[in-house]
Amino acid sequence: MFSNNDKISPSQIANVLVLMMLGTGILTLPRTLTEAAATDWWIVLIIGGLGITLIAIAQAYIVKSFPGKSYMEIISATLSKPVAYIYIIFLVLFLIILNGFLVRILAEVVKMFLLLATPLEVIILSLLLVIVYLVRQGIEALGRLAELLLPIILVLSLVLVALTIGNSDYTNLLPVFQISFTDVVKALPVVLFSFLGFEFVLIFGTYVNKTNELTKYTGGAVLVILFLYIILNLATILTFGTVQITHLIWPTLSLFKTIEFPGLFIENVEALVMALWVIIVFMSIAPVLLAKVVLLTDLIKGKEFNYLALPLIPLIYFVSLVGDNLAEAYMLLDMFTLYAATIVAFIFPTLILIAMLVKKKLKREGSTSE
Template sequence: MFPNNDKVTVSQMVTISILTMVGIGILTLPRELIGEAGTDGWMVLILGGLGAIAVSFTHGYIIKSFPGKSYFEILSITLTKPIAYILGLYTIIYLLGIMSYVVRTFGMTVKEFLLPETPPEFVILPILLVSAYLVRKGIEVLGRMAEIIIVPLSAVIVILFFLSWRNAEVSNLLPVFQTPSLQIIKAVPFALFSFLGFEVLLVFGGFMDKPKKATRVGPIAIFFVLLLYQLLNASVLTVLGSHQTERLIWPLLATFRTIELPGAFIENVEIFVMAVWVFTVFMTMVPLYLGGCLLMMELAGGKDHSYYSLLPLPFIAVLSVWDDSIADVYESLGKFSDYTAYGVVLLVPLGILIALLVRKRKKNEDRTA
């Protein structure tokens, strides 16, 4: 399909999916869960995770049914080529739009905690250029880099959470089972979209060396992210409590601020937290960027996606500096997701699945006729 790119293994695809899901949302997730369901947010997370696993399984089933086919080719086969062009453009807007908001939030957070006197634009531009460079190298390099990063990243995160528990109050997790069932059910869509990122499987599925195992990728990745989110939520609540968590923009960073290392040989643990987070955000941006470039190449009829790696930069740069405050960024991100995420993650795969089932039914009828 793409002669200048190699395949990725199932484990690499799982790792890419995990790192794409864990990015910006991890900073604000505990606060948003408190707003949705109070201290019962852990239940909302479980239900949302189960819903995301079910949706990701259908994504994997689509890839499994069209081994070696790209997302655009699958759209063309199932929904006709004219519709494939429209939905392909729609997906590009979604991928690059989400990346723009990730970049903007990254720039504002770095300015707030590390470089207060530096304009966000001077923080955003370097990471965009580095992302474009990695995108030029293709899916194989992305897969290998994800595997290299995931282990030390996970180790540092677990250590930081362990150190934060020194100041924990388990009673802050109470009360439980106090939120009305209807309110929890209404919060499930929010929790489901806290796992956004697993849909990159649809775009990268054609590169998998074992597409028959594609149905495993999303569920495995979401399971590990769900464990991380539960650990994150519990740690923040036990350290800060629900009332304080609800009033903070980035409660995760506030939690790690409470860490005091034995001997006090490191004054500011926040630097380590931000370093880990920068790597995580970078590995969230690149798959979205690469997915957008691959689709642009296919829609244009090109053969090498690397020629398109710089093309979206002006679009991303303009969107990433559009909003003036972090509150505006999150508000715009919510509206943008409402108009795009539901379509890319739910509606388009559902349409492909229905068309696929109809095709299979017709084939069976032709055989029996």
């Protein structure tokens, strides 16, 4: 058949990034953010969001400077080949674990809200198989799916949020400006981690067809997420107030439990919200698997990556079952993001950027001296 599954547009990658970030932060952010900053959550969120925008743009700039080069080639060019090999192996492991945790949390929520008696394993496996199907369709299909789903998800979530306005109490936003500077700094990591996912621009950047527009779209993606997070947090806090949010494991889902459609065909929307939410999280898990497959293909210098998707499934499956209960899974995930994600999303890309700039400067100096 005629397939050239290798190029996506910058807007498509922006959509992929938005969905990835949304999937990681949407569930718990209102709780963690309120715990950290109470009613001044929005200050922290905006500062953190804008900070992430800059970081994401910087990472997109790295990709832009090496058009068409894969992540591994970029590292090889900036930080030498052995580093590239080691780091990519580390990254693949990181992604397997991340994937496992994301799948686990999805499955736990589904089990809690929709399928109380269905074994967790079945929920996980059925999800993974669908993801494999998508990943085998290649990055192009993923990009298109993201671009198709995001507008729908945005509109539906905004409608749902609008429906909660009836229960809201505007005084829940008060008092403002109570937070000290050190508290802001302390609360920032919470925000930063809820934006995780933007760093995948480094991995998928090689597939973008108009690289020069990449920085613009990546920044835009983070801003869209920032906007969404502000809206969602606003709705949750208006409804619950800062005190009760801290008692809810998944405030966003509880928020939608308060929606009422009296006299309509659908009375309770929570099952519907769950169905929507499954789609969001699916779109944040699938790119992780694809990223892994892409990186592995680079590592073994393979040509086709389709066949690598299925063998990874058992690995992810076993990782997803680590942690005897939800509490432990969450604790492991927190620890994991704290250390590993910091390296992957912040430290290592910064190293690349520095190395790149230094090399550029050396080159320029070299050329001028000659």
